[in-house]
Amino acid sequence: MKVTLTAKLKLHHTREHKAALDAVTLAYRDALNYTSHKAFEMNKTSNAAKIQKEVYPTLRQRFGLGAQMACSVPRKVAATYKTLWTRVKQAAAQRAVNPKARRYKGLDHAPTFVSRTLSYQYGRDYSFKTGQQVSISTLAGRLVLPYEGYRKHLDWIADGAQIGAAQLWYDTRKKQYFLLVALEIELPDPEPVTHQQVVGVDVGMRYFAVASNLSGKAFFKSGKETLRKAERFQKARKSLQQKGTRSAVRRLMALSGRERRFIADVNSSLASAILKTYPHALIGVEELTGVRDRTERRSRPTSSEKTRKANRRRARWSYAELLGFLAYKAPLLGSTVVKVDAHYTSQTCPKCGHCSRDNRPRKGLMFVCEGCGYQLHADLVGARNVGLRALLVRQDWMSTGRLSCAPDRPWNADPQAGSAGRDVSDAETKTARLSRYAELRWSPDTSPRL
Structure with a gap:
């Protein structure tokens, strides 16, 4: 049986490293909001391919994102719109049964992204190095940073657990960056006995x-x-x-x-x-x-x-x-x-x-x-x-x-x-x-x- 969990890795960054991470997370957030408004103008579409075709050159030139990140932005925006459309349909079905039910207003305006969180693809945007270090992409190139985390999570990473996408997340309260890595581990299949x-x-x-x-x-x-x-x-x-x-x-x-x-x-x-x-x-x-x-x-x-x-x-x-x-x-x-x-x-x-x-x-x-x-x-x-x-x-x-x-x-x-x-x-x-x-x-x- 395969179980997916999230490893929270604390990145040890200097002031210069933090400035580079700030630049890429803010550019990614601005790109998400730009793409969200474009998707809203395109009849609130949730089609990732259409959105990417419209915004990809701008994401590369204006916001300076790498190729992989410029592809992940339309996918994230499309997933957000798809979720909102699902809620709109559910609310409409409820109103058909109960006219007094609330109308869902989530698509009255373009969704706004506030969190400084960006998505990384393993092997393309980030990778693990020896000596408990991780290499991540920024606007100015790669950064190799040491990290720490929960011991079991570190052991699974070292033992070759299947690694998926990750998110670079900024904790505004602690002024600290964390890398949230998806890990897929193999466990024995459950049996009734x-x-x-x-x-x-x-x-x-x-x-x-x-x-x-x-x-x-x-x-x-x-x-x-x-x-x-x-x-x-x-x-x-x-x-x-x-x-x-x-x-x-x-x-x-x-x-x-x-x-x-x-x-x-x-x-x-x-x-x-x-x-x-x-x-x-x-x-x-x-x-x-x-x-x-x-x-x-x-x-x-x-x-x-x-x-x-x-x-x-x-x-x-x-x-x-x-x-x-x-x-x-x-x-x-x-x-x-x-x-x-x-x-x-x-x-x-x-x-x-x-x-x-x-x-x-x-x-x-x-x-x-x-x-x-x-x-x-x-x-x-x-x-x-x-x-x-x-x-x-x-x-x-x-x-x-x-x-x-x-x-x-x-x-x-x-x-x-x-x-x-x-x-x-x-x-x-x-x-x-x-x-x-x-x-x-x-x-x-x-x-x-x-």
Whole structure:
């Protein structure tokens, strides 16, 4: 199994070296903005070949970029426009269902690139030298700079890991350049027998993550203190923005990105804690694509402060980032992450299978089944239901020899048939999966006593 990760290498540069790196990163950023405006004038095209044909001579002559960098600029701009067009289409589809849904405004103006980050191609724009040095391209030629980084990453580079593209990134806070290198390493293929336990993870706002294995071992991470600290960052930023003085602007620059780094650090630490608590596990997580659009109430001038505060809290935390950390760290520690359906995981009784919204009185933290009276922490119920669905994935893995990491195919489809076996509609597929989930039961022998 091949796993791609990013090695963050700190470059040791002198003042002269930094001046050369500043020149190439600023020229690359200006080239991106020039190309973005050209693509906007060309009917907001996302065709990289058309954009390159239009701007390539200018990128070479006016901005002084090398041939390879002059080719990577149109590709990056085209990828940005393609992403924006995808969001426009998704928003249009939502408005067709709900006329009150927001119109996506990302393509009302040409996208602007602010970060001083440029892309390098391995073997053309940069290469590694002996003595832990790297050669990178600038406007004035090549620079050979020493670097340092995480020991495991350095060992993989020295041992011949497959090296991909890299990004030269400038940390404005530290006034330091880093080289972010994509590494592809080979790991043993996962097997059902190597995963000693099945774990379900439920994410939310009151509890960022609640995990449980099939033996009843639970893990809780409350979000109360963390959200309170994140709100302090937001209040400080708002206060400084209202002042608008020079000292306030300087302080804003010093605080720039601190909240984002804090949230990323919490998510990374939380993912590591889950993986250490449940080693060598098949970890089930919920498929939460589009969850914000389904749960967030649209803020209006007449909206209450409570609604606005709830929306700020939802927007502040990144579930996708937490699940992304879990997904890339798991193979390195001998675990595997799979996505399962999130439908009704917090409304279904794991003991009797009764599903109802009223199983959670007043949407509180306690789950009380209307059918059998089973009571438990609501997020723990969600984690157990996710774990039971991950158990079905493991059973299919053992019977077919193929692991499906996302709920994207019918359970009754032939896995060897490929796309030809997927001849049922999405609605029928979802119905078949939910019907199978309805048969799942939590064993009373492993459930904690009430």
